[in-house]
Amino acid sequence: MFAVLTRVVAALNANRRPGEIASACSFAVLLALLPAGNLIWISLFAVAFLVKVNLGIVLLLTAVLSPAAVLADPTLDSIGFRVLSMPAMQSFFTMLYNAPVAPLTGFNNTLVPGALIAGAVAWFPVFFLARALVQLYRNTLRVKIIRSPFMQWLARLPLVRRLQNVAARARSVYEWAG
Amino acid sequence: MKRTKKPPRLFRESIPSRRYERKILKRIPLAHEREYLESLYRREGESHVREAELPNKDVAHLRRLAKAVKHNRGMLQPVKLGLLAFVAGAGLVFLAFFMNPLLSSAVESGLESAFVAQSELQGFSLRLFSAGVSFDSLQVADRNRPMRNLFEVYDANVQLDLGQLLRGRIVIQDFDAGELRFGRERSVTGALPDDHPAQVARGDAGGAERSELLENAGEVVQEGTDELLSLDPQEILASELARLRTPAVVDEQIAFIRSEVTRTRDEIAAIEAATGEFRDVAESLLETDIRSIDSVERLVVLREDSEGAVEDARSLLDRSASLTAEVGQSRVRAEEAVRAVAEAVNNDVSGIQERIPSASDVLRGPVASFIEPRLMAFVEPYRDNVDTVLEAVAWLQNRSEGREATSGIARRGRTITFPSVGYPRFLLERAAAGAATPAVRYQAELLSVSSDPEMVSTPTTARYEQRHNGHSAVVNAVFETRRSVSTRFDLDLALEAQPIRLNIPNAPFSFTGLDGSFDLTAEARLVETGGGELREELVARLRIVPEELRFSSAGFIEERVESVIERAGIIEIDIGSPAPAGERAVRTNLDEPIREEIAAFLSEQRDIIVEEVEAGVRRQLDEQRARYEEELDQLLAVYSDVQSAAEEARSLADEALARRAALEARVAEVRGEVEDRARAEAEAARLEAERRAREEAESAAEDAEERVREEAGRVIDSIRSPF
Numbered sequence: 001m002f003a004v005l006t007r008v009v010a011a012l013n014a015n016r017r018p019g020e021i022a023s024a025c026s027f028a029v030l031l032a033l034l035p036a037g038n039l040i041w042i043s044l045f046a047v048a049f050l051v052k053v054n055l056g057i058v059l060l061l062t063a064v065l066s067p068a069a070v071l072a073d074p075t076l077d078s079i080g081f082r083v084l085s086m087p088a089m090q091s092f093f094t095m096l097y098n099a100p101v102a103p104l105t106g107f108n109n110t111l112v113p114g115a116l117i118a119g120a121v122a123w124f125p126v127f128f129l130a131r132a133l134v135q136l137y138r139n140t141l142r143v144k145i146i147r148s149p150f151m152q153w154l155a156r157l158p159l160v161r162r163l164q165n166v167a168a169r170a171r172s173v174y175e176w177a178g
Numbered sequence: 179m180k181r182t183k184k185p186p187r188l189f190r191e192s193i194p195s196r197r198y199e200r201k202i203l204k205r206i207p208l209a210h211e212r213e214y215l216e217s218l219y220r221r222e223g224e225s226h227v228r229e230a231e232l233p234n235k236d237v238a239h240l241r242r243l244a245k246a247v248k249h250n251r252g253m254l255q256p257v258k259l260g261l262l263a264f265v266a267g268a269g270l271v272f273l274a275f276f277m278n279p280l281l282s283s284a285v286e287s288g289l290e291s292a293f294v295a296q297s298e299l300q301g302f303s304l305r306l307f308s309a310g311v312s313f314d315s316l317q318v319a320d321r322n323r324p325m326r327n328l329f330e331v332y333d334a335n336v337q338l339d340l341g342q343l344l345r346g347r348i349v350i351q352d353f354d355a356g357e358l359r360f361g362r363e364r365s366v367t368g369a370l371p372d373d374h375p376a377q378v379a380r381g382d383a384g385g386a387e388r389s390e391l392l393e394n395a396g397e398v399v400q401e402g403t404d405e406l407l408s409l410d411p412q413e414i415l416a417s418e419l420a421r422l423r424t425p426a427v428v429d430e431q432i433a434f435i436r437s438e439v440t441r442t443r444d445e446i447a448a449i450e451a452a453t454g455e456f457r458d459v460a461e462s463l464l465e466t467d468i469r470s471i472d473s474v475e476r477l478v479v480l481r482e483d484s485e486g487a488v489e490d491a492r493s494l495l496d497r498s499a500s501l502t503a504e505v506g507q508s509r510v511r512a513e514e515a516v517r518a519v520a521e522a523v524n525n526d527v528s529g530i531q532e533r534i535p536s537a538s539d540v541l542r543g544p545v546a547s548f549i550e551p552r553l554m555a556f557v558e559p560y561r562d563n564v565d566t567v568l569e570a571v572a573w574l575q576n577r578s579e580g581r582e583a584t585s586g587i588a589r590r591g592r593t594i595t596f597p598s599v600g601y602p603r604f605l606l607e608r609a610a611a612g613a614a615t616p617a618v619r620y621q622a623e624l625l626s627v628s629s630d631p632e633m634v635s636t637p638t639t640a641r642y643e644q645r646h647n648g649h650s651a652v653v654n655a656v657f658e659t660r661r662s663v664s665t666r667f668d669l670d671l672a673l674e675a676q677p678i679r680l681n682i683p684n685a686p687f688s689f690t691g692l693d694g695s696f697d698l699t700a701e702a703r704l705v706e707t708g709g710g711e712l713r714e715e716l717v718a719r720l721r722i723v724p725e726e727l728r729f730s731s732a733g734f735i736e737e738r739v740e741s742v743i744e745r746a747g748i749i750e751i752d753i754g755s756p757a758p759a760g761e762r763a764v765r766t767n768l769d770e771p772i773r774e775e776i777a778a779f780l781s782e783q784r785d786i787i788v789e790e791v792e793a794g795v796r797r798q799l800d801e802q803r804a805r806y807e808e809e810l811d812q813l814l815a816v817y818s819d820v821q822s823a824a825e826e827a828r829s830l831a832d833e834a835l836a837r838r839a840a841l842e843a844r845v846a847e848v849r850g851e852v853e854d855r856a857r858a859e860a861e862a863a864r865l866e867a868e869r870r871a872r873e874e875a876e877s878a879a880e881d882a883e884e885r886v887r888e889e890a891g892r893v894i895d896s897i898r899s900p901f
Contacts, residue, residue, distance in 0.1 A: 015208050015246035035589040050262065051253050070589065077591050084594045097596035100344035111591035138208060 006166075007056030012137060016054070022131035024054040028061030029126050030119030032069045033076065038106035040116065072118070073111060080114030183237040186244035191230055193219070198226040205250040211243060278302050282313075291376040291577075292570035293328060295319035296368040309340035319368020320361070322562040327364055331611065332357040339601075347601050353609030358622050411787045415794040418530055422795065427522035428802045431515040435809045438508050442816045445501050446823045449494075453827040456494050460487035460834040468837065468844045474852055477845045488838050491831035498824040498831070505820045512813055519806055523799050530792050534784060543762055543769040548686055549751060550764040561714070564657075564667050564704065571627065571638060571659050578603035578629035602630030620644040631659040650674045666712060667704035673697060678722060687739040687772075688731045694724040700753075714755065716763075722749040738775040742768060 011021055027048045034041045048058050084093060096102040106112045145151055154160055188202065198219065206212045218236065219226040232240070282302035289297035301314025312335045320328040333356030339349035370377050457464075463484040471477055606627035613620055623641040628634040638657040644650065656668040674697050681691040700718035707713045727743055729736045743749065746767055755763040 015206060015211055015243070015250075017205075017207050017250050035591065050255060050258050052249075052255055073589060073591065081592060081594075090596070093594075094596040094598070098598045100341040103345060108594045108596065109591045110594065111589055114591075 004056045004060050007054065008060055011054040011056060012134065013142065017052075018131045018134035018138070019127070020052055021054050021057055021134050022127045022129075023051075024048070024057035025061060025130035026123045026126045027053055028058050028065060029122055030115075031058070031062045032065035033072065033115040033119045033122075035106065035109065035111050035115065036066070038109075038112065039101065039104040040106065040112060069115075076114030076118055077110045078114070079117055080110030080112060083113045083117065084108065084110060183234050185232055185237045185240045188244045188247060189218075189228070189240045192222075192225045192227045195221060195224050195226050201251075202247055205247045206243060207250065211246070214239065215243060273306075278304060289316075289318055290370060290374070292573045293318050293321060293566060294376045294569075295321040295324070295328065295370060309338040309343055311336040311338065317364075319364060320559075320563070321369070321566060322559065323361075324367040324369035325364050327359070327362050327368065328563065328566060330357075330359040330362060331355045332359075334611075342601050346603070348604045349601050350606040350609070353606060353624075355609065355611035357613065358611035411790045414534060414787060415791045418526075418533070418791055418795050419798055421529075422526045422798060424519065424522040424526050424799050424802050427519055428806045431519055432806060432809045434515055435512065435813045438512065439809075439813050439816050442505065442508065442813075442820055445504065446816070446819050449497055449501055449823045449827050452494055452497060453823070453830055456487070456490045456827070456830060456834070459490055460484070460830075460837075463487050463834060463837050463841070468840050471844065472848060474845070474848045477841065477848055481841055481845055484834075484838055484841060487834050491834040491838075494827045494831040498827045501820060501824050505817055508813075509817060512810065516810065519803065523803065526799060527792065527795060530795060531788060534788055534791065543765065543773075545766045545768045545772060546751075546762050546764040549766065550762055552682070553751075553753065553764060557716070564655075564669075567657055568659070568666060568704075571631075571657060574604055574627070574629045575631070575659065600633050602628045602633045604629035605634065618644070618646045620646075628659075632661070637663070649676050651676070664706045665703055666706055667702070669700070669702040671698065671700040671702070671718075673699075687776075688729045688733070688736050689739065690728045690730045692722070692724045692728060693726040694722055696720060696722045716753055716755040718753040720749075720751040720753070722751070723747075724749060734779060735776055738779075739772055742771040742775055746771065 011024075027044065031041060031044055031048070034044065045058075049055065083089065093108070097108060155164075193202070203212060203215065206215060218228045218232070218240075220228075279302075281304055282299050285302065286297045286299050289299075296319045298315075298317045299313055300316075301312075303312050305311070313331075314333065316331045316334065318328045318330075320326045335352075335354045336350055337352040337354075339347075339351055342349040462480070466480060468477075468480075471480070604627075606624065609624040609627075611622045621641075621643050623639075625639040625641075626634055626636045627638050631637065637660065640653070640655040640657070642651070642653040644652075650673070652670075652672045654670040656665075658666050658668070675695055676698070677694075678696045679691070679693050682689065698718065698720050700716065702718075703715040704712045705715060724743060727740055729740065748767075750767040752765045753763055754765075757763040
């Protein structure tokens with residue numbers, strides 16, 4: 001958890017594109033909405049792993065948002081059921097249902113298509129919002145926070161310095177790994 | 179001199195402005211970092227240039243910036259992609275080198291769990307892209323006969339359904355084997371160790387109950403012809419003598435008689451002693467002639483003396499009567515003892531006939547009774563194989579239960595189903611093996627082995643057909659595992675013109691075997707009767723055409739049996755199991771003729787044996803009876819002595835009492851005489867006394883008168899002269 005937090009803080013302050021963090025937030029929302037354990041969720045996570053998004057934020061936000069996503073289940077179920085019941089899509093879903101791997105995606109569970117649609121719809125708003133927030137932080141808040149007396153005091157603590165060193169080493173490894 | 183570091187190549191001294199802005203500046207998101215870079219570079223024409231020499235601090239900063247720029251270039255992460263590619267490559271290498279051994283081991287393990295016996299798979303090869311499997315040989319041991327294989331398959335090619343395989347289902351579309359063998363011997367045992375998981379699971383699960391055909395078979399053989407033919411008169415006699423009850427009864431009664439004799443003799447001695455004593459006591463009474471005694475005094479003395487004898491006589495009479503009564507009771511007991519001995523003798527004699535087997539009783543189906551257990555023992559391994567297959571299919575079902583591939587969604591939601599062709603987790607659609615040569619042609623097929631028989635409409639079916647030099651064998655077997663169907667196993671078997679060479683040790687009538695050919699038609703079923711029990715039904719007809727009969731010895735019976743078989747020409751054996759109550763499952767056309775032929779011979783033999791045994795038993799009983807009667811005679815003699823002693827005592831006592839009565843009479847008589855005499859004397863005395871009294875009274879009256887006159891004179895005188 002500490003490593004993840006470190007990576008999150010490092011990502012916020014690092015010389016990285018705000019889009020990396022913003023897309024991580026979007027991925028996290030999507031992964032949190034989707035029921036875990038099916039092939040779609042695993043594939044999305046693999047994509048998040050392979051593209052340049054902040055994995056720490058993905059993990060942290062997914063863990064935080066997943067319990068809350070249960071509250072959205074009735075809505076997701078309703079959306080998913082409508083999609084799966086669409087007469088025009090029946091032949092497609094039947095073909096998918098009989099395809100070798102498709103049932104492992106759980107697409108015929110109403111939560112999956114509901115979450116996919118909801119996540120896709122929320123993707124860009126979340127992305128832009130997160131990016132704006134990151135830019136706001138970097139341009140305005142970051143300097144204020146760093147220069148605040150509390151942070152100055154905190155930065156002088158030996159333990160915090162040691163943690164900073166550890167975090168720096170972790171960050172260097174993380175940056176080396178891309 | 180301190181050496182200055184070189185800045186990264188990205189930040190050369192001169193960079194084209196277009197590249198500087200698009201490839202560098204744009205990829206630095208932090209404003210202060212951009213400002214820093216702008217402070218290092220200045221625009222000169224179409225390029226951005228910096229100072230040639232930079233302090234180490236700036237070089238280090240530029241290096242960090244270069245890293246950031248490099249990172250912010252592109253969307254994908256090449257290192258992770260490389261890592262993924264490496265893992266995928268390693269996986270492929272692993273599969274190439276280790277997949278076949280691993281899968282081979284897994285298949286062996288699965289087969290061992292299903293058949294609960296060793297399995298060996300060799301030359302296994304999986305073709306990933308064509309979803310095919312091939313192997314050189316597969317051997318599965320027979321759990322019931324570990325030194326034999328249940329089946330062997332060679333040069334097999336298996337075609338799987340790739341689509342279903344990706345969905346986690348093993349659907350074998352075609353299983354083509356070059357060679358198929360059953361029941362061949364193994365060089366090493368095929369039994370699994372006791373702690374093998376398959377053994378443990380089998381022990382826990384337990385099989386379905388089934389009726390035992392073999393349980394009741396062979397009873398008739400045990401008490402049948404073999405027994406009758408091997409009867410030994412001496413052995414039977416010894417057995418009969420050992421079971422005689424008479425000697426024990428005789429011993430018991432002899433002990434009783436002896437105790438009675440002893441007790442009665444003591445009684446006799448006692449009463450004789452009492453009689454002697456009485457005789458002494460009553461001697462004076464008995465020896466005195468009472469009529470001759472006239473003296474009352476003597477009679478009274480004698481009577482007083484005989485008072486004790488009278489008491490003794492009465493006592494003696496009572497004792498005599500008591501002894502007589504006891505002897506009567508003893509005689510009753512003795513008579514009961516005689517009856518007990520007689521009854522024991524009768525019992526001992528009467529059971530002999532029943533205990534020696536009768537030819538007419540025993541010789542019901544001598545051939546069938548011998549064949550039945552052997553046929554059932556012959557069928558037993560095949561029944562075990564059916565059980566093995568049924569249990570293997572059940573294992574497959576249990577293992578696949580609840581393991582259907584799912585999406586693994588834990589949260590709630592509705593699962594919508596769409597039309598699809600459903601497959602069980604495991605399905606073998608068809609497996610076949612066959613060969614066709616000029617000499618032999620055979621074809622074996624196995625259809626529809628499924629982990630979910632309810633999903634597959636057809637039951638598991640095995641077919642086998644073989645033709646070889648005019649011989650043929652056709653087998654159709656259905657293994658039904660659907661719960662709605664009660665017939666679990668259904669077999670149709672037809673064998674024609676099959677050669678047979680039977681070697682049968684220990685058969686009756688010295689028969690050792692035959693050579694010939696046979697036809698067999700059989701229908702077998704396992705029907706579930708409820709409660710988990712399987713009832714076996716078997717109907718079969720075996721027709722053996724004997725060409726050569728073999729006997730270990732020659733004799734009357736052997737000749738008759740051979741003659742019967744030769745006359746019959748064909749040995750027909752009908753099997754119908756379960757048999758009706760009291761009947762055998764097996765019938766043959768030889769039983770009745772052989773029974774008739776042999777029954778007469780056996781009956782004669784039996785009569786001789788019975789006669790011999792009965793004579794031996796009677797001899798023994800006669801000895802016992804003689805011993806008993808000797809003792810009984812002694813008792814009867816004692817009874818006679820008792821009668822004499824009692825009679826003597828009684829007569830003596832009676833005589834004494836008679837004498838006593840005579841004495842009483844004599845006393846009375848003498849007393850009468852004395853009384854008469856005394857009365858006469860008393861009368862005379864009274865008369866004399868009266869006379870004397872009168873005389874005295876008269877005298878006294880005269881005296882009184884005189885004294886009165888004198889007195890009167892004195893009074894008159896006094897009156898006249900008072901002074």
